[in-house]
Amino acid sequence: MKLLTLILATLLDFVPAGQAYLKQLQPRDSILIADQVEYGFQLDSLAEGTAIALPEFAEVNGDTLTLVRNWQLDTTATLRVRQPGGKGRKQLYNVRGSIVLAPFEEGTYHLPAIPVLRGTDTLLYEGLDMEVKTMPVDTATFQIHDIKGQMRYPLTFKEVLPWLGALWLLAAIVIAAVCVVQLRRRRAAGADKPKDPAYIVALRELDKWRGDKFWAPDKQKAFYSGITDALKTYIEDRFGVDAPEMTTAELFDALKGAEDLPAELREELRGVFECADFVKFAKHTASDEDNARALPTAVRFVTSTYQTVLEEEQKTGDEL
16 A cells, blocks of 8 residues: 655644544545545634634645645634633634545555644644545456446325325315306306396295295294385385385385375285284284285285386386
């Protein structure tokens, strides 16, 4: 094996400072050719503002040992120490200096000691031996083989799961978008659809309460509520009064001024509303006669008042 030595310029007043360190940048059980190693020193408790001078490693044999990176100083720790006499604290630093070397020939390298000029003192770190090996090749049995292709491993469910989640999320977004578009189309179609006349809506609602099955005492409250609610909605549209928010007395006071509402029909309708109030709020049980009269009276009121509107529209059309 070949011995290689780096020679540094001689400096005076050396102070032994321990041993330098050698660290592989590619951790393995031995140093191989072309491996990069970090070679340097550790300097502890360095006062702030202390000047440091390092040896020059630029002249390195480029064929066998190459300087990959010149000196680099790193602070590994910062300490605050109380000064003598209790005069506050001073700041100290632990500093590491290193270079990076790469050997390109098998053998033992005697790395030199590292002199570090600290202020007026020169600290000397003892050098190390570096053993560099190469990969042994059995030339008797060595056989060249083709380069193997990249090894492929089967996919696992854990690897596929994020993609499945993304697909499910995308599907949910698409379904939601389609539903929103369809809902908007239905609403647009509903807005374009002609609205049924108020009397048609009222008669349709009143027809739901046809039959004496709603005359039973436990169903009378729903029966009268359904009839009066349908009538109030119609009155609001036909006569322009806020019927749903009015009491019975307020409603019929407002209807007194309606010229196309006969007084007799108005009083009959008042009887239906007053009976409904007793059933809904006073737990009154209406008689069969009241029940039988309620729905026909409501229907007659709607058809009579709407018939007046038709006659007025027909008269206006004839004049035009």
